[in-house]
Amino acid sequence: PFEPLASDFYGFETLLNGQEQDALMRIRDYMEGTVRPVINDYWERAEFPHELIGSFLETDVARFPFAETRPFENSAVFRGLVSMEMARVDASMATFVGVQEGLAMGSISVCGSQEQRDTWLPKMASGEVIGAFGLTEPLSGSDSARGLRTTATRDGDSWVLNGSKRWIGNATFSDITIIWAKDSADDQVKGFLVETSSPGYTATKIDRKIALRPVQNADIVLDNVVVPERMRLANARSFRDTAKVLRLTRAAVAWSSVGVAVGAYEAAVAYAKEREQFGRKIAEHQLVQDLLAKCLGNITASMAMCVRVSQMLDEGTQRDEHSALAKGFCTSRMRETVAWAREAMGGNGIVLDYEAARFFADAEALYSYEGTREMNSLIVGRAITGKAAFV
Numbered sequence: 001p002f003e004p005l006a007s008d009f010y011g012f013e014t015l016l017n018g019q020e021q022d023a024l025m026r027i028r029d030y031m032e033g034t035v036r037p038v039i040n041d042y043w044e045r046a047e048f049p050h051e052l053i054g055s056f057l058e059t060d061v062a063r064f065p066f067a068e069t070r071p072f073e074n075s076a077v078f079r080g081l082v083s084m085e086m087a088r089v090d091a092s093m094a095t096f097v098g099v100q101e102g103l104a105m106g107s108i109s110v111c112g113s114q115e116q117r118d119t120w121l122p123k124m125a126s127g128e129v130i131g132a133f134g135l136t137e138p139l140s141g142s143d144s145a146r147g148l149r150t151t152a153t154r155d156g157d158s159w160v161l162n163g164s165k166r167w168i169g170n171a172t173f174s175d176i177t178i179i180w181a182k183d184s185a186d187d188q189v190k191g192f193l194v195e196t197s198s199p200g201y202t203a204t205k206i207d208r209k210i211a212l213r214p215v216q217n218a219d220i221v222l223d224n225v226v227v228p229e230r231m232r233l234a235n236a237r238s239f240r241d242t243a244k245v246l247r248l249t250r251a252a253v254a255w256s257s258v259g260v261a262v263g264a265y266e267a268a269v270a271y272a273k274e275r276e277q278f279g280r281k282i283a284e285h286q287l288v289q290d291l292l293a294k295c296l297g298n299i300t301a302s303m304a305m306c307v308r309v310s311q312m313l314d315e316g317t318q319r320d321e322h323s324a325l326a327k328g329f330c331t332s333r334m335r336e337t338v339a340w341a342r343e344a345m346g347g348n349g350i351v352l353d354y355e356a357a358r359f360f361a362d363a364e365a366l367y368s369y370e371g372t373r374e375m376n377s378l379i380v381g382r383a384i385t386g387k388a389a390f391v
């Protein structure tokens, strides 16, 4: 039976139909039963739980958006709640899916030919093929739209790629990485499905992160990597096409950020009901209740925003600035919320075993990836004023 979350205060989950609620419960059970008991240890060791990939993807988390793979018709609100649900237990697992299904499969779905979709999406949905998405570079983060230095040069039936990428999630173990590179003939950004076994391709793990430690981010070097023309994303003609992918994934990150806030908030509520100070549970102190109420206000406002942005996707009215506003706003509210939740737990709020600490640290990565708050504000600012202020 469907059990709504107490932290879904306005009952947004009741917008789902029965089939969607059942699927959400399956994912909730998996995350609670299989991921929660082990994830702090993986986090501490900065290891990705590879042995969980198979069972995790059996919950269908990477299948829902695509006509080629979905088990049933479903709404964008449902898919958003799935992102939230994963992140509510662990933002690293949510990020693994965000890269595999959102960025990598999403690029193939949005920018690939039907043949490319048929070839890759089913294998990636099952985990037979793991994907990564390489846009950011050591010298080009926020200005990826124009600043990419990686080049693709046509050579007969192939392309030759040269350059480097930084921060690329899943890339230490991906089978294919989508590399975004500038065509040296027309200077436009194009996308390439690069097999990671290709000569000249190397990926090196970025160590010593303090957020999303299980997520394996890599520095990639491309040294004369040859990619056949059939592996070029057929409908990626300029950065405008890349941005179509980011519009979808930014909305998903907004949803995940609500999940991170909920995860920390739920830990704080449980703790406040147990911990006693001044002869009573800290949950009975007015100022602690105020902290929890502020958390719930942030969570509820952010969920409402995410629900509407997802409905706009299904209605066909969602634009870049809509998902940019949600990403910037919800990740900012998340950052406040995890800090308040941690605060409500005193010293134990900084210890992994009490859960809030992991959400507190992971929030920093969600805040910056998929466009920093500033970049998303500038996308919104352009829509408000009609003036681009990026440079």
Ligand code: FAD
Binding pocket: 099, 133, 134, 135, 136, 140, 141, 142, 143, 166, 167, 168, 169, 170, 212, 217, 365, 368, 369, 370, 371, 372, 373, 374, 375, 389, 390, 391
């Ligand atoms: P910079 O662009 O150097 O920005 C630094 C600061 O300057 C920021 O505060 C920024 O907002 C500010 N700034 C820059 N320009 C302006 C301006 N014009 N106006 C005002 N402020 C400005 N990338 C991928 O391609 N694939 C991935 O899988 C991936 N995964 C990631 C996972 C993690 C954990 C992290 C941390 C990053 C990941 N990224 C990935 C990269 C991510 O998208 C970038 O880190 C992000 O876009 C910011 O770029 P940057 O780090 O180079 O920061």
